[in-house]
Amino acid sequence: MYLANEGRLIxxxxxxxxxxxxxxxxxxxxxxxxxxxxxxxxxxxxxLPSVNLQWTAIDTLSAILNFNHNGLALFYIISFNEIGxxxxxxxxxxxxxxxxxxxxxxxxxxxxxxxxxxxxEAEVFWRLKEGDxxxxxxxxxxxxxxxxxxx
Numbered sequence: 001m002y003l004a005n006e007g008r009l010i011x012x013x014x015x016x017x018x019x020x021x022x023x024x025x026x027x028x029x030x031x032x033x034x035x036x037x038x039x040x041x042x043x044x045x046x047x048l049p050s051v052n053l054q055w056t057a058i059d060t061l062s063a064i065l066n067f068n069h070n071g072l073a074l075f076y077i078i079s080f081n082e083i084g085x086x087x088x089x090x091x092x093x094x095x096x097x098x099x100x101x102x103x104x105x106x107x108x109x110x111x112x113x114x115x116x117x118x119x120x121e122a123e124v125f126w127r128l129k130e131g132d133x134x135x136x137x138x139x140x141x142x143x144x145x146x147x148x149x150x151x
Contacts, residue, residue, distance in 0.1 A: 027094040030072055034093050038105045041086055042118050085110045102127035113143040
């Protein structure tokens with residue numbers, strides 16, 4: 001949970017055990033927005049060009065994704081495979097309140113779910129001078145879109 005008005009990041013396990021409880025508004029605003037953008041591979045319409053989101057080609061298999069929101073200017077370097085699937089998203093992100101490190105998401109195993117092709121797996125890691133540190137692996141079990149009820 002991110003408390004935007006307080007500039008505080010609180011992460012819990014099962015809403016009971018705090019694993020992060022930190023302050024620092026801009027660092028956490030940026031980090032949460034980068035996380036949201038990375039999760040947009042599961043909601044691809046979020047990545048369509050708009051006033052706030054622009055794509056700039058680097059070459060045939062990579063592009064820069066620029067996103068501006070409420071005064072924050074963020075970017076990802078996006079790598080694609082030959083059929084246009086996103087295979088890597090790389091940016092700089094705060095590891096803590098002072099360390100700004102390379103953060104990478106590697107989505108994969110693309111399949112159709114409810115008429116939309118999405119990655120069913122993703123690995124997230126930090127590229128540190130000591131080496132890559134993988135800290136999360138995700139596997140989508142089910143995906144539903146346009147559900148007209150509260151969850």
